[in-house]
Amino acid sequence: MASRPGRALLCAMAIVSALTAMSTGVHAQTLTKDNGAPVGDNQNSQTAGPGGPALLQDVHLVQKLQRFDRERIPERVVHATGTGAHGTFTTTDDLSDLTRAKLFARGTVTPVFVRFSTVIPGRSGAETTRDPRGFATKFYTQEGNWDLVGNNLPIFFIRDAIKFPDMIHSLKPDPVTNVQEPERVFDFFSHIPEATAMLTRVYSNWGTPASYREMNGSSVHALKLVNAKGEYVYAKFAWKSRQGERNLRPQEIPVIQGKSTSHATVDLYESINAGKFPTWDLTVQILKPADLDKFDFDPLDATKIWPDIPERKVGTMVLNKVPENFFEATEQVAMAPGNLVPGIEASEDRMLQGRLFSYVDTQFHRLGANFQSLPINKPLVPVRNHQQDGAMNIDGRKGTVNYQPSRIANLAEDPNARSSNLPLTGTTQQQRIAKTLNFRQAGDFYRALSARDKDDLVANLSGDLKRVKNGVNLYTMLSHFWKADADYGKRLVKAVGADGAKVAELAGALKE
Numbered sequence: 001m002a003s004r005p006g007r008a009l010l011c012a013m014a015i016v017s018a019l020t021a022m023s024t025g026v027h028a029q030t031l032t033k034d035n036g037a038p039v040g041d042n043q044n045s046q047t048a049g050p051g052g053p054a055l056l057q058d059v060h061l062v063q064k065l066q067r068f069d070r071e072r073i074p075e076r077v078v079h080a081t082g083t084g085a086h087g088t089f090t091t092t093d094d095l096s097d098l099t100r101a102k103l104f105a106r107g108t109v110t111p112v113f114v115r116f117s118t119v120i121p122g123r124s125g126a127e128t129t130r131d132p133r134g135f136a137t138k139f140y141t142q143e144g145n146w147d148l149v150g151n152n153l154p155i156f157f158i159r160d161a162i163k164f165p166d167m168i169h170s171l172k173p174d175p176v177t178n179v180q181e182p183e184r185v186f187d188f189f190s191h192i193p194e195a196t197a198m199l200t201r202v203y204s205n206w207g208t209p210a211s212y213r214e215m216n217g218s219s220v221h222a223l224k225l226v227n228a229k230g231e232y233v234y235a236k237f238a239w240k241s242r243q244g245e246r247n248l249r250p251q252e253i254p255v256i257q258g259k260s261t262s263h264a265t266v267d268l269y270e271s272i273n274a275g276k277f278p279t280w281d282l283t284v285q286i287l288k289p290a291d292l293d294k295f296d297f298d299p300l301d302a303t304k305i306w307p308d309i310p311e312r313k314v315g316t317m318v319l320n321k322v323p324e325n326f327f328e329a330t331e332q333v334a335m336a337p338g339n340l341v342p343g344i345e346a347s348e349d350r351m352l353q354g355r356l357f358s359y360v361d362t363q364f365h366r367l368g369a370n371f372q373s374l375p376i377n378k379p380l381v382p383v384r385n386h387q388q389d390g391a392m393n394i395d396g397r398k399g400t401v402n403y404q405p406s407r408i409a410n411l412a413e414d415p416n417a418r419s420s421n422l423p424l425t426g427t428t429q430q431q432r433i434a435k436t437l438n439f440r441q442a443g444d445f446y447r448a449l450s451a452r453d454k455d456d457l458v459a460n461l462s463g464d465l466k467r468v469k470n471g472v473n474l475y476t477m478l479s480h481f482w483k484a485d486a487d488y489g490k491r492l493v494k495a496v497g498a499d500g501a502k503v504a505e506l507a508g509a510l511k512e
């Protein structure tokens with residue numbers, strides 16, 4: 001108990017602090033060190049006399065600098081620039097005929113966190129960059145977290161995960177100059193004819209969305225929906241923006257970038273804070289396993305859309321809250337295609353199979369062994385297993401049984417969560433897929449563009465192709481675009497001043 005004079009002093013301090021709070025409008029809480037003890041002076045370091053050096057005994061100074069020195073964590077190796085928001089997803093159409101995932105029972109409301117991003121720039125890169133945009137959603141369902149880690153564009157550049165590190169190296173800044181170089185980008189892509197459709201989309205105005213609110217999203221891959229009987233179908237998901245789609249034209253980009261490199265983050269935050277909550281409908285395309293071979297392309301090839309399959313609306317997502325702390329939510333969120341719930345499984349898509357490994361692996365490196373315990377990553381349902389310990393563990397697990405099975409304290413398996421059975425025949429192999437159809441969908445996309453969008457695409461793409469000095473790479477790239485559509489190829493040839501007859505001959509020798 002404080003003595004009488006002590007109590008009087010505490011009262012006087014309380015009055016002074018109340019008066020300060022009234023004058024500043026802020027209740028001043030006491031500043032503390034990391035051990036919780038109050039800080040006496042946060043303005044002046046302890047020094048040896050008025051002119052002497054700083055003292056090592058100034059624990060507050062040392063601690064403040066130590067914590068500052070450790071503020072940064074490794075940035076994402078791709079998708080480093082991003083912004084996030086909280087919201088909800090409401091299921092409006094019952095999918096229980098197709099999946100046992102409880103999230104898809106009509107009327108279910110599931111909290112979500114969405115992170116939008118660019119791909120290639122390092123952290124704090126310009127949001128006007130020509131790039132696909134990440135559109136990743138974490139659904140905190142009653143059966144654990146489901147992450148739908150998609151992009152704005154519905155296809156991808158490559159179809160096999162083994163090519164991903166090489167592709168990203170070619171797109172990232174040159175290791176010598178630290179500048180992105182079309183010479184390196186097209187040196188890689190001239191070997192990748194299946195990238196023609198995605199390059200066409202990225203160089204169109206869809207490669208520069210006007211804002212995150214005004215873009216659609218896609219799972220790109222097919223996933224599998226599995227029903228209560230263990231039967232599965234393949235499913236491609238898409239987000240349809242209720243704000244409509246809007247893209248930047250080439251001449252708008254420098255104007256916006258000249259004013260702000262974070263225009264899309266500002267737009268999202270301002271819109272949500274003004275109560276104009278952005279909204280997307282989720283749709284799904286369904287393909288039965290028996291129909292997989294009925295196309296002239298491989299439906300599990302991530303470089304393809306499914307053009308003639310109807311889209312069924314599943315529900316609606318509303319983003320209604322910006323994070324209170326960017327680092328804790330948006331920087332530390334760990335989206336992973338392997339975060340699935342019973343009734344949703346990965347398909348055999350070779351890209352997706354690689355992604356199942358890569359995300360959690362990089363997150364162990366980026367965030368540490370116990371990143372799933374961070375509030376933004378923690379499921380709403382309890383996590384009970386015997387994964388344990390590691391740096392920064394706050395699991396709070398109790399008891400002597402840290403193994404399974406056990407007769408002392410068992411954790412039961414759930415037969416409903418068993419994976420479906422995939423019929424297989426044949427041998428192991430290392431072969432490209434049989435039905436490549438590398439160019440047709442690129443041509444279909446080009447032909448569907450308005451005249452103005454075609455002009456912008458040709459201007460954007462030829463601008464970078466003109467910078468390719470290696471003739472073989474340049475002519476190979478031109479032949480890919482020509483093969484997709486002869487008019488597209490001719491316009492590019494004219495824009496870069498190449499030999500049309502030579503490109504036509506190269507295109508003629510290409511096979512779909």
Ligand code: HEM
Nearest residue numbers: 076079115134135136150151156161164220335354358362
């Ligand atoms: C085999 C191919 C791919 C590999 C190996 C790969 C790998 C990665 C890695 C390592 C990250 C960083 C994750 C983190 O640090 O949290 C990442 C982020 C991301 N990737 Fe991929 N990726 C691949 C293909 C794709 C595709 C096809 C899509 C779109 C469908 C995609 C969408 C994303 C998104 C949206 C993010 C950012 C997630 C977030 O906002 O935190 N990636 N990817």
